[in-house]
Amino acid sequence: MASPAYFTPSGGRFAPAPHARSWWAPTMLHGRLLGGLLARTLEAEHGAPGLRFGRLTVDLFRSAPLEPVEVTTVRIRDGHRIRVAEATASSAIGLIARATAVQLRAGEQPPGRVPATPDWDAPDPLTLPPAKPGSMPQRWRFNEGDTRRIWLREPIALVDGEELSPFVRAALAADMASPLAHGSDGDLEFINADYTLYLSRPPVGEHIGLQSGGHTSDEGVAVGLCTVYDRLGPVGYSATAAVANPGVRPPRRPRAAEQAAG
Template sequence: MPQAFFALTDGRFVPAPHARSWWVPSMTHGRLLGGLLARTLEAEQPGPGMRFARLTVDLFRSAPLAPLEISTTRIRDGHRIRVCEATVHAGDAVYAKATAVQLRESEQPPDPAPATPAWDAPRPGTLPPHRAGATPERWHLDGRRTWVRETCELVENEPLSPFVRAALAADTASPLAHAGEQQLEFINADYSLYLSRLPEGEYVGLASGGHSSADGVAVGHCTLHDSRGPIGYCMTAAIANPGVRPNTRPQTRSGAGQ
């Protein structure tokens, strides 16, 4: 397995060189901030018998490719709902924040609402070999659908949990929903991941459900899947980044990119 994106040293997350941003090599990739926020919330604010149903990640500003700290706080702690926050900071500067909602598991109603149907995408086990060195691996099935599989640990010597896998994959909703025919010209400002259940296995699939933009502001959404069926949704907002191109373009039409 390739080197982890971060090492945890003296309470700080120290990034490896390949944790750099697509947009600015001296910055940390935004999707990894979302992963670190999810990982820390799960580690420090677990709710027995509760499930993470929403994770909203706000990316205020680009974080430097430098040691980062994450702190958490509990906002509400009820019998059926728990709400917590986490922030990414270095010194006094805050770079990103996440709000998580945990809901208590209970008996499924006998007459639930009609469910989103499973997609007809090829199963992960039938996918062709992937090019070496991609982090993560992506198989773009057509214009707006992809499977994602992480190939690196987020934090050294820590296996990826299903919740962290989902949080890392959710950032793909922005380039999947907002890329044009040739270029990605919108940069992610936030995303909200909604999960009815955690993904099973290493693969998370995303299918773009729509994009709308005007005057440099874009919103879009994707449905998330695992090999068993739909698991939730991701909503994303983005802002135009004119004249700036990712250093490594996340391909959305064909092939596989990082």
């Protein structure tokens, strides 16, 4: 049986479930869920037929407690071919995150040939064995040297009673660019400060793929990039900035214990 939704609407706010916690601290809300909640509200209040979300930038500028979140939005620009909106998230401690979204009007594809992002040869996610118990989102990882690839599937509703849209599904997965691009072989010692998701089209299906494309860091400041895929091919990119956070996360558990606990 699937776990309860990560958030339940309550009095104009979104109350998080216990399993919405971050892996950095049990009393902290997971950043990817906060980004997903901002994306969900932007789509619900500003999405429109014929417009596609081409960019979503999520700023995670404060650790969010595992407490009810209020999301408000404002439309910044509304033109014939572009719509820009902003969402902010607040809790009892004040403002905790912000997101801006750019929607572009779909139209005729130009005939000229341009350099294209190649498809990848990761296994079809529908042929993969079951994911490890307790892993949320469900994940299948494939490392080849410095290139890291992962398939992700979110089986839990973000908000109670709502299906995940393709855009929100991509927004939830995009935050994983940080551990994929910034993680070391032993652990993750950079905490995400923001991420930007670029999409040329909505992803198809429940599986979102990420492939690391680069990482640079110096004196505790890191930037990274991943290509985003669905089962049909590349759909966009996720870029992230992060800051070193060594020694904050509890020591990594042995592999056997990690699989058992999820």
